[in-house]
Amino acid sequence: MCESVKLITGSSALANLVGSYLHGRRCHFKDRIRVCMTKGGTPQGGVLSPVIYRLFHALVMDIPGRAVAQDVLVKTISYADDMIILIGCDSQEKLEEAITDIVGALERELPTFGLSMAREKSVILSNDLQDECFGIVVKRSIPFLGMRIDLSGRWAPHVEEAIRRGRVEAEVCRRLIGPEGVVRITPKAREVIRAHVAATLGYGIECWGDRPMFKGVKRRIDSLHHRLEKILIGIPVSGNPDLAVLLSDAKLTLYQRLCMRYGSWKLQNGYDIRKWWSKVVGGRYPAQAESWNHDRFEIGLQPKQFYIGDGTEVSSGYLRPGSTSFEQPDAIIFTDGSRRPYGDGNCAHVGAGFYSSDATIAWSSYKLPDYCSIDQAEEVAISMAARSVPARMGKRYLLAIDSRSVIQAIAGSRQSSLLVDIRREVLLKNLGLIWVRGHSTCYGNIWADLAARHGAYHGQMVMVEVPPSSGRLWVATLWTAVGQVITRVAKVYTVSGVLPHESGEDKYAN
Structure with missing residues (x-):
């Protein structure tokens, strides 16, 4: 798990923090955070489990959709550290087959990230299946987020329960008021409290449907906001709400925060929110956001097009028989990137290169701007290697990459010009991606590393976009x-x- 966190974030400090916490030691992070775990094991509902979940969220959410057939509809929804998978199909046989494929894919791919699939902690909500399916309990209704969820058409959120939780969190803030009636919190602390109450109130807002548009819901949330402002400012609860509005330094109301969260969720899931926008925001939906162009090169790769194993499937330029689902390729192309900092460490010599024993591919090296990251160098090497493959040759080529994070980014849904170009070449030329261990005894990876180092100083210049980190x-x-x-x-x-x-x-x- 620590290795996966380091690959995703690129930060060894966070990996060390996770490692210290998992092994039950007292750990310090930037001299500000101190966590002590008395018993060993993975934290459940603790400090680091939400952090770890957010890191793996983008990787785990794509697994169910890639595991089922095309005629099965799958939608993955996330609430905090819980994941719900909605499955729609024509028959009970297809439903059971989809559940089998999804559970098998989770059990097969999660160990790659240091996670596991626990059937005893999972629940299936269905009216068609028996009491148990593949070791998972089947129920007709389940309590979730303060409401009862079933398949009878009454899947509605318990708004009253959400507002009650928000009132409880607001009342807790009364302890911050001094004995003289003076509130002893800074403006920044007040903003943090408002964000916390809004997050508590909006937990599971994705299930609210169109209820944020209802005037009654808006009035209830505004009433809770005025009550919270009175507590934070030190005004009696029976005071005039207009006085709280006059003295408040809140940047956004609770209702506005919920609308932002609800609207961003709608946009991310491709919903048409023009009608909702006009009612809630009170204006015309921005014209520049109406068009959202997608193509098939922006949605990642199928599981059969890439493989991440133990890194030893490729040796001596050949694919070990029976180690993967790939057929023995005609040639394997090894790619690698290099980044060597110099000076104060902010600049570096960055290069990319690839190598193949095939005479039509041979090897090439490229030089990148000094602001590029190591992941960009790896992506440039893969892109150039894929472009060097001749089209319509009738041969099968396999790209051997020593960066798991880059393979996961290519197979996922993250967007960048380099990733889209790589997916286009991989799909059009029917290429395969496989992970190999870097700096190992595989001579192809060693030659690719030498080509990347050579390119950092003497290679052909390739311009790429500036990464957000720079x-x-x-x-x-x-x-x-x-x-x-x-x-x-x-x-x-x-x-x-x-x-x-x-x-x-x-x-x-x-």
Whole structure:
């Protein structure tokens, strides 16, 4: 699990934090967070389990959709660290087959990330299946998010329960009021409390349907917002709500926060929210957001097109028979990226390269701008290797990549120009992707690594987009420099103001 966290985030500090917490040790992170776990094991509902879940969320959510046939409708919904899979099909046989495929895919792919599929903790909600299906309990209704969910058409959220939870969280804030009636919290702390109450109130808002448009729901949420503001400001609950609005420093109301969360969820899932937008926001839906162009190269790859195993399936330029579902390819192309920092560490020599024993492919190396990340170098190497494969040759080529995170990004739904180009080449030329261990005894990977290092200094220049990490670093560096200049100028003026002046000329000289 720690290795997967490090591959996804690129941060060894977070991986060390997770490792220390999992092994029951006291750990420190940036001298601010201190967590102590008395018993060993994976944290359940603790500090790090939501963090770990968010990291694996994008990877895990795509597994059910890729495991079933095309005539089966599958939609995956997430609430906090719970995952719900909705399955729609024509017959009970297809339903049982879809459940088998999904459970098998989860049990097969989750161990790659250090996770596991627990059938005893899962529940199937169905009216057609028996009491148990493939070791998973089948129920006709389940309690969830303060409501009872069944398949009788009454799957409605318990809005009253959500508002009650919000009122409970708001009342907890009364403990922050001092004995003299003075609220001892900073403006930033008040904003954090508002965000916490909004998150508690909106837990499971994806099930609300169109209820955020109802005037009654809006009035109830606004009433809760005014009550919370009175508590945070120190006004009696019986006070005038207009006074709380006048004195409040809230940037957004609770209702506005819920609308933002609900609207973003609708956009992410491809819903047409123009009608909802006009009623809730009170304006016309932005024209620039109406068109959303998709093509088949933006939705990732099928499971049969890539394989992530133990990294030893490829040796001596050949695929070990029976180790994967791939047929023995005509040639294997090894790719690799290189990044060697220099100077203060903010810049680096970045290169990409590939190698193949096939004479039509041979090897090539490329040089990238110094702001590129190692993942971009790996993606450029894969893209150039895929482009070098001749079209309509009747041969089967396999790309051997030593970065699992890059393969997962290509197979997933993350969008970038490089990833879309790679998917296009892979699908059009029927290429396969397989993970190999880097810096191992596989000579093909060693030659690809040498080609990438050569390209970092002498390769053909390839321009790519600036990664977000470099943009954040540039902005932070810029603000640091501006702060230093302001501090230096302030010191000069402070010293100049206290110097004695013997004449008016010296005064103006200073």
